[in-house]
Structure formats: C-alpha cells, structure tokens
Amino acid sequence: MLAGGVAAGVFGSLLGLGGGILIVPLLTIGFGLPLREAVGVSLICVIVTSGAAAAVYLERRVANLRLGMTLELFTAIGALVGGLVAFLVSERVLAALFSAMLVYVAVSMIRGRDLEPDDDIAAGSMSSQPFGLTLDGPGYAVHGLGRGVVGSIGAGVVSALLGIGGGLIKVPVMHLLMGVPLRVATATSNLMIGVTASASAIIYLVRGGIDPFVAGPTAIGVFLGATLGSRTAHRIELRVLRLLFVAVLSWTAFEMIRRALTTA
C-alpha cells in the first residue's frame, strides 16, 4: 500500500493528475476495497499530493496562483455537486463516459503540437479579463476564461465522482484552450487540486466514506512520491512530459473501459 502510494505520488506530481488515477485501481483491484471507500481515500491522497507539490511550484514561481484560484472557485462548485450526486450515478455508465473523455483528451494532447501557445505570445502582451481580473503570467497571456470556467466545473464533478484530482481535464483546458504553457498548467493544476478535492472530501468524510486505516499508509506513500516528483519535474523535457501524460491517459481509459464492461 505504501509502495503503491509512492508510485502514484510521483506520477501525480509530474503530470498534475493528483495520483488518484492510480490510487483507485490500486485499492480496488490490488486490495479489494469497495470503490466508494477507494474514492474517499484517493481524495485524501490527492490533497496531500497537491500540498506537497504546489508548495514547491509556488516557491519556484511556476504555478499561476491568480489563475488557479479563479478556476478553482468553479472546480469547487463542481466538486460540491459531484460529491452530492456520487451515490446516485451508475458506476458503469460513469466509467464508460469517463473512458470516452480520456480518449478525447489523449488525442487532443497528441494533436496539440500545432496549438502550442508559447510561440504566438507577443512579449509583454496582456489579455483582457472581466471584473478586473489579471490572470496573465510572465511571457504568456491567458484567454478563453469562459471555456476555462466550463472545463473547471466539469473537472470538479469528475474529481468528486472518481476520486481524482481533475488534472486530466484542467491541464488540457488551461494548455489547449486558455493559452497557458504546459509546465505552468501542470503546476497550477497541482495547486488547484487541493481545494477541488477538499470540497468533496468533506462530504465523503462526514458520510463515512473514508477509511483511516487505509488512508494513513497510502497518503504517506503518496506524500513521499509527490515530494520526489516535484523536485525532478523541472529536469524533464516538455516532450517527455506530454508523452507521459498521453500514456497515463491511454492506460486509464483502458482500465475504465475494462471496469465498465466487467461490472455487473
């Protein structure tokens, strides 16, 4: 359980995923936990991942705090809604829909080379945002806030239902639709995951959906892995990071399809 948590923490931190994508299969398939308990434990783990990695990314000025907080307002709303309907949705239907979404995101990331936003940013250019919000970062302008809001709400709902950080949606939304460089999008996603997951973790905690005996060793493993991942992320090339992201998306899609087909 501890070793699995370490592996999930490394991947979660490097890819802005929060590690839940690996923790839920680990706990359900590896240890036979009910899916709902696995989701509850996973939410705790992704908050730990977020805290450990985001602190490092903020110190290094990689994460965009203003953008992250603006979008996490909407991920938190999505997570609140998702946490409340988590007990009403058929896991089979959800798994199938989720798999389709993962495949779509993976294809978008592969084809996203033409959309690389870093090249078409004029030096010093500033985008216009509503309500006096300035979300641009050094060397890039943020646009498409409306699309970011919609994507963030969706990320929050998915996070609450499946126990993942929602980075699977947030990173592509920020990178492909809002013009945020991939490394910044990944770091900002790590920051946002904490609030997203905590909004639904509260619901799981109060409703008895978190097992402390499982959460303890798993979260410690994730913490160790996330610390390692965040300290090595800057040494990894963007191309490698993108390939890793697509590989994880594809594996998760396969896993979710398999689960949808085998669940009675």
Next chain:
Amino acid sequence: MTGSAPVDIERSVARLLTVGTYASIALLAAGVIAMVVAGRSPLDPAPRFDPARIPGDLAALRPEGFLWLGIVLVVATPSARVATSLVGYFRRGDRAMAVVSVLILAVIGLSVVAATWSGA
C-alpha cells in the same frame, strides 16, 4: 497585479502548504506507527468519523485518533491556503482576487453544510 505593496502571497501560501502538509503527514505517520504497535491491519474494520472521540483516542494513543486528526488537517489545509491568500490580496488591495477567495471559502463552507445535511 493591481498594487505595489510587497506582499509575497505566493511565498506565504507555499509556507502554509508546507507546514500543513508536513503536520498532517506527521500525524498520519504517528497513526500508522500506532497501528503497527497495536497489531492493526489496514484492512481491519475502521471506526466511523466522530470528531468528539478524537481527543479521547489521542489521549489513549489509539491509532484512529492520530489518523482522524491527520485526515482533518489534510482536508482543512486547502481552506487555510485560500484564507491566507484572502488576507494577502486584501492587504494588497486586490479586490477582485479577495472576492474570488471569499467565494471559494463560501463554496467549501457550503460543502460542510451539505455534507452534514445529506448525512443526517
């Protein structure tokens, strides 16, 4: 940025996240050690969350006391991070981001209310 005041919000938030994460991990680690000492397996039936029992469990050095307190701290750290940002943006005079911070805290507060209501 809308102000020139030298309020380094990013650094304050990073420190808070570091302290919150390390403190919660320390509590969880203490709980895991207590589990080992007590011969409890991670797959043993776990007690349901009851905040009122945490002080007693801690005093008796029961693993669930440390684990539940660690979990509560994990869940509370993101809210504390938003509260820290709120103070920073307020001091900087950044009204838009201060409002965003307040709204995030309101949504998290709504989660507590909704969880209590739906779990009753």
